[in-house]
Amino acid sequence: MTTFLAMVPPEAGGKVRTGSDVDRLVLVPDKFSFCAFAFSILWILYHRLWMLFLGYLAVTLVLEVIAIQVGGAATVAVTFVISLFLGFEAQNLRRWSLERQGWKVVHHVVAASAEEAEARVLQHAALGMASPQPMRVPEQATPTKPNPIIPRVGTEKVVGLSLGPDRRQ
Numbered sequence: 714m715t716t717f718l719a720m721v722p723p724e725a726g727g728k729v730r731t732g733s734d735v736d737r738l739v740l741v742p743d744k745f746s747f748c749a750f751a752f753s754i755l756w757i758l759y760h761r762l763w764m765l766f767l768g769y770l771a772v773t774l775v776l777e778v779i780a781i782q783v784g785g786a787a788t789v790a791v792t793f794v795i796s797l798f799l800g801f802e803a804q805n806l807r808r809w810s811l812e813r814q815g816w817k818v819v820h821h822v823v824a825a826s827a828e829e830a831e832a833r834v835l836q837h838a839a840l841g842m843a844s845p846q847p848m849r850v851p852e853q854a855t856p857t858k859p860n861p862i863i864p865r866v867g868t869e870k871v872v873g874l875s876l877g878p879d880r881r882q
Contacts, residue, residue: 716743717822717830718808723815728838738834739816740827741808750800762810769799 717740721728725737749756757766773795780787799806812818820837824830 714823718818719820719834720811720816721819740830741804746800746803749803750796753796753799765806
């Protein structure tokens with residue numbers, strides 16, 4: 714089972730309606746992307762992640778120049794690590810890019826496939842169910858201040874390196 718984030722465009726107002734908004738619904742899976750791992754640049758360009766593309770080129774260029782100076786298998790190792798990182802974080806970077814463009818996450822759906830996830834999102838929209846709200850942490854009325862730890866030797870309070878009488882009330 715995979716967790717999918719259902720995202721709608723900015724003009725949808727943060728809600729899934731029946732109609733044109735459903736056609737533009739984007740499901741972003743939260744899983745390893747083998748295509749992003751194996752074909753990094755092509756995956757980035759296919760999803761039109763321009764900022765990620767520029768960052769990927771800059772980081773890759775710097776790390777490859779450093780790896781060439783080191784020599785040996787460092788170049789292959791650096792390329793593999795960069796691709797592995799992109800494979801794990803590709804979907805999060807895609808979600809981040811969509812959120813920067815104003816897209817809103819309307820549902821978190823756990824499903825076996827993208828088709829099943831879309832059906833569940835549409836079912837929620839048809840029933841008029843609100844997406845689950847994030848859990849709020851209850852506010853504390855007044856935070857309690859912990860008693861300070863005062864070092865003592867017997868009944869005498871330690872002050873610096875000397876002992877002095879306890880004048881605490």
